Amino acid sequence: MAAIIDGKQISTLVKDECRRRVETEKLDITLAVIQVGDDPASTVYVGNKKKACAYIGIKSLAIELPEETTEEELLKKIHELNEDNSVNGILVQLPLPKHINEDKVIQTISPKKDVDGFHPQSVGALSIGQPGFVSCTPAGVIQLLKRSNIEIEGKECVIVGRSNIVGKPMGMLMLRENATVTICHSHTANLKEITKRADILIVALGKPKFITKEYVKEGAVVIDVGIHRNENNKLCGDVDFDDVEPVASAITPVPGGVGPMTIAMLMNNCVEAKGIQEE
Ligand code: GUN
Numbered sequence: 044m045a046a047i048i049d050g051k052q053i054s055t056l057v058k059d060e061c062r063r064r065v066e067t068e069k070l071d072i073t074l075a076v077i078q079v080g081d082d083p084a085s086t087v088y089v090g091n092k093k094k095a096c097a098y099i100g101i102k103s104l105a106i107e108l109p110e111e112t113t114e115e116e117l118l119k120k121i122h123e124l125n126e127d128n129s130v131n132g133i134l135v136q137l138p139l140p141k142h143i144n145e146d147k148v149i150q151t152i153s154p155k156k157d158v159d160g161f162h163p164q165s166v167g168a169l170s171i172g173q174p175g176f177v178s179c180t181p182a183g184v185i186q187l188l189k190r191s192n193i194e195i196e197g198k199e200c201v202i203v204g205r206s207n208i209v210g211k212p213m214g215m216l217m218l219r220e221n222a223t224v225t226i227c228h229s230h231t232a233n234l235k236e237i238t239k240r241a242d243i244l245i246v247a248l249g250k251p252k253f254i255t256k257e258y259v260k261e262g263a264v265v266i267d268v269g270i271h272r273n274e275n276n277k278l279c280g281d282v283d284f285d286d287v288e289p290v291a292s293a294i295t296p297v298p299g300g301v302g303p304m305t306i307a308m309l310m311n312n313c314v315e316a317k318g319i320q321e322e
Contacts, residue, residue: 045291046191048266053190054183054303058099061310065100072317073102074132074158075124079117079143080110085136092134095306101313104130114143118151125153131320132158132313155319158312161208169215176312181213183304184245184266185220193243193264193293195220201238202226203254203281204247209268213245234258252283256290265294268301 065072074096078089089105096103106120117135124130133156139145154164160176168175188195200222204210214226227237229248238244238258246254247268259265269281280297288294295301 045265045288046293048187048191048293048295048300050183050187050295050300050303053187054307056190057186057304057307058095058310061307061314062099064314070100070314070317071102072100072131072313073104073129074134074313075104075106075130077106077108077117077120077133077135079108079112079136080140082138085138089136091306092309095310096313099310099313101310110140112140112143114147117143117148121148121151125151125156130156131316132156134159134309156316158309158316160212160312166207166212169212169219172219176315177216177308178208178212179305179308179312180209180247180268180301181216182308182311184213184268184301185216186308187266187295187301187304188243188264191293195222195243198222198242199240200224200243200245201241202245202247203234203238204228204249204268206247209247213247217243217245246281248281250281251279252281252286254282255286256283259287259290261290262292263290265291266301267295267297270297270302 076089076092078085093103124133133152135148137145149161150163152162154162157165157176160178165175169177200217202210202213205226205228210226214224217224225237227234235258239260241260241263243264244259245266249269251271251273265282265287267280267282271279273279278298284296
């Protein structure tokens with residue numbers, strides 16, 4: 044029987060801390076959210092970000108651009124927002140239409156307003172232990188572990204997935220917390236043998252219910268970053284929860300685990316952005 048790590052509850056704690064800071068320090072914060080086109084999943088994510096801003100007391104500036112927007116037009120908009128002192132954070136919802144180069148867009152956002160933590164300067168700062176914005180999902184995983192009193196220092200941590208947004212920054216953050224880190228990916232040989240070594244197993248590989256109990260050491264902490272809809276339209280993660288839960292000591296559910304933490308950490312980054320810009 045594993046302890047269930049309640050991401051909804053922990054995300055509310057983080058958001059309420061942000062909200063109190065905004066209230067007591069009378070912070071006037073604006074997050075600009077750019078969406079290009081009308082991908083339905085993106086519309087849901089952007090809507091949730093706006094709702095979270097309203098809850099915290101952060102103004103959200105919604106910039107909805109048509110699918111046909113050129114790269115040049117989008118970059119021009121980002122330059123304008125970089126220069127606008129009333130805007131503290133800039134988020135461009137991904138994925139972008141195919142004719143726009145995402146890397147170029149990410150690199151155009153001012154690192155001082157990069158609340159997603161995707162700019163190469165933010166990523167570089169994280170890798171050399173300098174201050175900077177951290178990608179929200181891996182930052183959220185650290186908060187889940189810490190606020191559940193799960194020790195990280197000295198533990199064997201295995202991460203499955205090496206994306207720029209989750210796997211790689213997750214590895215850097217776990218290193219910063221003094222874990223011993225292994226990052227696995229689609230070319231890893233003997234995956235099961237490696238994941239079975241993990242005291243803390245973090246899964247972000249994007250395959251529904253891929254991780255079964257054969258991949259998990261008895262008593263491991265299992266963090267599931269995946270989110271999918273199964274054949275019955277029900278949400279599930281990369282981990283087969285029912286199979287793994289009996290062998291884990293603690294586990295995140297899907298939904299209600301890592302998911303809610305991403306937006307909470309985005310709100311935290313917006314509050315931090317205001318602080319950095321006032322320095
Ligand atoms: N698309 C899916 N997740 C994210 C995210 O965290 N940030 C942005 N900008 N786009 C996303």
